[in-house]
Amino acid sequence: MSVTAQSVWNNCLVFIKDNIQPQAYKTWFEPIQAVKLTDNALSIQVPSKFFYEWLEEHYVKILKVSLTKELGEKAKLVYIIKMENTYGNKQPFTEKIPSSNRTTMKSQEVDVPLNNKNPELRNPFVIPGIRNVKIESQLNPNYSFENFLEGDSNRLARSAGLAVASKPGGTSFNPLLIFGGVGLGKTHLAHAIGVDIKDKYPEKTVLYISAEKFTQQYIDSVKKNNRNDFIHFYQIIDVLIIDDVQFLSGKTGTQDVFFHIFNHLHQNGKQVILTSDKAPVDMQDIEQRLLSRFKWGLSAELQTPDFETRVSILKNKLYRDGVDMPDDIIEYVAKNIKTNVRELEGAIISLIAQSSFNKKEITIDLARVIVEKFVKNTKREVSIDYIQKVVSDYFQMDVDTLQSKTRKRHIVQARQLAMFFAKKFTKASLASIGSQIGKRDHATVLHACKTVDNLTSTDKQFRKYVDDISKKLSV
Template sequence: MGVTANSVWNNCLVFINDNIQPQAFKTWFEPIKPVKLTDNALSIQVPSKFFYEWLEEHYVKLLKVALTKELGETAKLVYVIRMENTYGNKEPFTEKIPSSNRGTMGSQEMDVPVKSKNPQLKNPFVIPGIRNIKIESQLNPNYNFDNFLEGDSNRLARSAGMAVANKPGGTSFNPLLVFGGVGLGKTHLAHAIGVEIKDKYPERTVLYISAEKFTQQYIESVKKNTRNDFIHFYQLIDVLIIDDVQFLSGKSGTQDVFFHIFNHLHQNGKQVILTSDKAPVDMQDIEQRLLSRFKWGLSAELQNPDYETRVSILKNKLYRDGVEMPEDIIDYVAKNIKSNIRELEGAVISLIAQSSFNKKEVTLELAQQVVEKFVKNTKREVSIEYIQKVVSDYFEMDVATLQSKTRKRHIVQARQLAMFFAKKLTKASLASIGSQIGKRDHATVLHACKTVDNLAETDKQFRKYIEDLRKKLS
């Protein structure tokens, strides 16, 4: 069999995968597609220009070694950038750029740049002197990087946040979308990036706003017939931070106006930072064209902190508040409150308050009482593994059968029920549920949930299954 672009690139990937972190591999190498191999030059397709710049800045040596191993010293690498046009024109455009590494990896010329057909749109509503208006950033200086502690659960998001703060608008992370469950630090990280940028680049206009407030402002502008001023104002921002972007679900007018603001900022090299309680793939009632914009940069998940990170967070909180607490009590709290950071800090505040009000020393017994209250008040989140076990037992099959590829009706229904309850009872993304229940994709999970909802309305026996399983899982 001859050497093909696919075989060369697959061999390169094996080498690259061995030499970098799994998360980095997933983010930067999985989306790449090999295009063609001609005269010892491998063309690879990358999703955006930012993506190409990031690879060139951080991974060019690794790419060079991998490619030289496959094709010898005369190897060349050409990037093909394929992206959608921002305004109207549906036809994507491509440009080819040889790798800039001055060694054997190709010349520095651009190959065939095909420019976008649309010139940049001029804003006809220029308001004289508006640049002189001081825009308050609405940032909270207490939410900074110093007190956003790094751990396995947030490393990717934090590092990306730092990269954006050092070079707003100049990295591949545009937009940077940070997503995760309640109380895991999304808002904290968004503020921290803004605070750091203001510190490094005082002349840049940074604005933090919740999606809810953005929507209210937009509605107000439509009422007062000042929609164009509203758009123009947002187009002046250098760094726009929008919190809880999932709030735009179903609000088509606001989505439309945000789409145009986003495009303008992105085209002009301005930075957009978004937070959401779910991954783009799980967002419902958000227009496809906007979702595709969200995926242009990086989506980084904040997960539940592991034990070591929880201990660090507690110690940091106590240190900042000038309070000392015995190690065994810190350890007890960290072991027992796993849900999120907000509750972890809440438990410590509660402990300190209890001891100072009652003039009691902080003892293990007091810690047990406080933690018990916290754990009792938070609904225990069941794991996907546990859900699969309960469903399998109920239908008298083993988990391997539930996950198998078989299309037998009763097994398919059991699998769909497991997916349905995983979506209902956990904060896991659809993609994550699918991969844990027999390596399916997010579309299969979405289909399963719809099927269960439909059957619940029409099939009495199926309704009983749902009821029984709900009781077992609650």
């Protein structure tokens, strides 16, 4: 029986498979192809330079042992690195793969018995010129479950986060998509999950990154012609946390590369955690194939915290900062700042600062001054209830009439305007808007918004309605 490159490599794979974890074998050895056997040199093709560097960094010993068993002490291994050529045929390589004019082949001979040279990995988080193969998580340890207080507004998302942290990749919450308005704690919760995973599973590679930074790294990888390195870097992550995933809207190239990374991670039991300012159903300019994957796991909404939760958040903040404050002042702040947690904590910090700098006692009067200034200087997010009241008053009807099932034209238009402004002025999901305005579904809200857009551009009287109500809500 003749010895071929494939038969030698198959025997090597049998030995390697018995000596490493199944997941590692699947990720790092299944993609390799045996190309040719010349004397004692076996040529194998790997998908990218990053892939080759990772093999040399982590598997050089087992490759040496397996190949020596098959070809003797003089065995050599030649890597053929398959690289994307996005610049046509201008790359200075001599060999080409016949089946594709978009790729080129570059042979690089590596003598297996050489000591491991610890090659530099293509880690997008490493400053160029500095050797560092360790992947830093980019997590903020100050964001923990301990200081993410539970309430009715966040119970589902927090519980799902704890479940994922206990068993990353092993629950049905994969991906876990956390969505909600500004300042409600999406980023805090995403970090808390990552921090908890690192504590429980130190060997896991956890990475937090904003969608904006991910996009920039992808653009850089295309410019430098190392897109494959970029993909393989992200494919080795055990827990990938992407913040503000709605930022990918309209960026087709980044969406495409993220689609392939997501598929690889999901199929290999790795955990994906996403945050967004809106539910998948409300995301625009995101490819359907990506949106469908966002819905595979759990989408958990963070809502505006209720009064009791706001009080608890303030008390916890004061306790952590070692500050005493009377309950009536805490309750006053909680009653008057309702929009989000960030504003709530900002107001209490301002109150402490004013008291400290001006050597004033913290009183209700001081709290009133601070809260009034704070609310005035902070962009107010109007509530859906307030929008319904403004629209109802404008059309001289009550809110019950606005929400009713009647199909009278003027009432239907008022209801559609309320839905339109709820989508424009709040971060609520379409489903949430529909349920609060007459128990409608998200499709009704979507239709209402389109109708308002169409009538605004074709009907002068209707455009006046929109302008008038918009001014009232912007005051």
